[in-house]
Amino acid sequence: MSNAKISLQAWLAGATPPRVLVVSLATSTTFLLAYFIYQRFFSPLAKVKGPxxxxxxxxxxxxxxxxxxxxxxxxxxxxxxxxxxxxxxxxxxxxxxxxxxxxxxxxxxxxxxxxxxxxxxTAFRPTIFGQRDPHLHAKRKRIVSHVDSMSALQAMETYVQSRLQIFLTKMRSFSLTGETVNLSKWCHFFAFDVIGELAFSEGFGMLESGVEDEHIRLIEAQMEFGSTVGMVPFLLPLTKWATFLPVPWLKSLQAGRERLKELTQSRVERRRNKVSDRKDILGRLIEAVDPVTGEKLDPIDLRTEAFSSIVAGSDSTSSALSYTMHHILTHPDVHRTLISELRSAFPSASVSSPPTYAQLAPLPYLQACIKESLRLTPPATIxxxxxxxxxxxxxxxxxxxxxxxxxxxxLPVHLDTETFGVDARAYRPERWLDEAETPGGERVTPEEMMRYWIPFGMGSRTCIGKNVAMLELVKLIGTLLLYFDVGVHNEKKPEEIPKSKSYFFARMRDPVMVTFRERQ
Incomplete structure (x- = not known):
């Protein structure tokens, strides 16, 4: 028998609980001290500053x-x-x-x-957002990229318009009563009902009922789950056992995530089993074909991409709508200039026949207002x-x-004064129509600023909800301010960059409260 085995047996024979405890503490302390010394002094990132x-x-x-x-x-x-x-x-x-x-x-x-x-x-399978393998991502993008293109979405504009018409009717009813309205809530309902129409072939009915559908809570739970567990992804396997873990927060998020998957599956299957020539996002996904291999999305992939569309096109858009309206309404000069542009362009437009996206999109000041809001308060913040x-x-x-x-x-890129001017923390749409001045006195053109304007990411991984968001922003904001005089009624003094809570997509902590008066 080796000396090592003899020594170990002798130690174990004489090991009392206090002795084991002391040795365990000493070993743990030594390990933690070594880990501390390595991370603080020898890690490749030891010289990088931070908390x-x-x-x-x-x-x-x-x-x-x-x-x-x-x-x-x-x-x-x-x-x-x-x-x-x-x-x-x-x-x-x-x-x-x-x-x-x-x-x-x-x-x-x-x-x-x-x-x-x-x-x-990841929902059923990795979505086009969550797919980490670049080859599989490229393959999926070949199949679905045309579905969310702006030209494809404009062909679906009638579905957006039907939701917008209901929204305008609601705002008209508020103008008759004179009541103060939570505009953030109604923007939320609008964004969710629109993406429901496009991604599930049916809205959620929130604009009609004025009541929050469970999908809002479930999508929020999905984003909170993804963002928090993503910070410590090695714990992801444990979430499968969330029901048995004494962590109420995790149980709730996991349950919400599974419920959202169930609802997605039921709605997608209902659409697949229904004979329809409806050309919305889901309809186009069903028909989509890989131009290289000829493959189509199988039922699981269909559910995966519908899930991705509903998540990417709801919270992000509602956030952008609320922020943009906040900025416009709390800057009277901007508000007046935008109203002037809209009402000069469409002097005789009626609520029953509002302008199309193609008619609104070329308006430079409207685009500048939206672009500036997405710069200063982008929806995707992580x-x-x-x-x-x-x-x-x-x-x-x-x-x-x-x-x-x-x-x-x-966020920090968009607040860089060398890129967006000395007033980078101010909401000033005019910077996108003229130039901005840096602290050093240099002039920065809108074209130069656009290189670093990245509210939807960049490259092949640009957010798939970008075009849906832009379509809704242009249509709702342009139409709302064309037909209504909107007054802001927030109790607090407005902040240039409002405080928000974010689990990937930011949401203003204080809603935009307004009154409506229909334009005569």
Whole structure:
């Protein structure tokens, strides 16, 4: 018998509970001390500034995400620590605008693959948003890309118009009573009913009833689940056992996620079993064919992409609608200028026959108002993490070894005074029609600013809900202000950048309260 075995047996024979406890504590302390020393002094990210606790554990960013203010924390961190900030033992966030194409473009960034942060967003199978394999993503995109194109959506405009007509009728009824209205709530209902019409071939009826459908709560639960578990994705397998875990918060989110999958499946199957020539998003997905292989989406893939459309096209759009109306209504000069443009362009338009998207879209000031809102208060606020490719890369002037996670949020980029001017924190649509001035006195053109305007991401991974959002923003805001005089009635003094809560998609903490008066 070896000396080692004899020593171990002798130690075990004399091991009393206090002795075992002391040794266990000593071993744990030694391990934690070694881990601390490594992360603080020898890790590849040891010299990158950031919050102390972030360098030791991802629990720091998880807590911030659970509080719903991680997006605002990102902006504060860059102001305190600079363009590169460590937010986890192996992760940094970057605000240098020159890193955008390095990480996300289809050329320079093609080797920066999505991290496991995206895995919790998977529904039935990885969606076009959550698919991490670039080859499988490209294959799926070949099949579905035409479905959400602006030309395809304009062909579906009649479905959007039917929802808009109900919305306008509701606002007209409010104008007759003179009551104060929660516009944020009704924008929410509009966005959800529209995407229901397009992605499920039937609305949710919220505009008619004025009552929140369970889909709103379920989609919010899905985004909160994805964003929070995505911060610690190694825990994802445990969520399958959420029912048995003593974590009420996780149980609730997991239950909501499963319920949303059930509803998606039932609505998609109902549409598949119905003979219809309806050319909405779901109808086009059913008919979609891979131009290379001739393959179509199978039933599971259909449910997956319908799920993706309903999530991407609801919360993001309702958020953008609320923010844009807030900005316009709390800036009287902007409000007057936009009304003048709209009513000069359509002097005799009627509620029963509103202008189309194609008629509204060319209006420059309307576009500038929307673009400026998406810059200052973008709906998608989270950083989008990627793995540094094997062999490492230099990003923002700093070398990062392979497998380190890097990411960017559009928020700090959009607030950069060198890109968007000294008044980058102000809502000023005119910057998109003229120029902006940097702190150094240089002039920045709208074309230059557009290079770094990324509220929907960029490259092959641009948000699939972008065109749906733009269609709804142009139609609802243009039509609403064309037909109604809208007065804002918020009790608090309006903020240039309103406080929000975000689990990927931001939502204003205080709703936009208004009154309506129909234009005579």
């Amino acid at each position: 102390f606790w972030a360098s030791l554990s991802p629990a720091w960013k998880l807590l911030k995400m659970m509080q719903g203010d991680f997006h605002e924390t990102i902006v504060d961190l860059h102001e305190e620590y600079g363009p590169i900030v460590r937010i986890a033992p192996n992760e940094v966030i970057i605000s240098d605008k020159n890193a955008i194409r390095k990480i996300y473009s289809t050329t320079q960034g093609r080797d920066f693959l999505k991290t496991d942060y995206y895995d919790p967003f 950083n989008l993490p990627r793995y540094v490719p094997p062999g490492g890369r230099v990003v923002a002037g700093t070398y990062f070894p392979g497998a380190i996670t890097v990411g960017m949020s559009c």
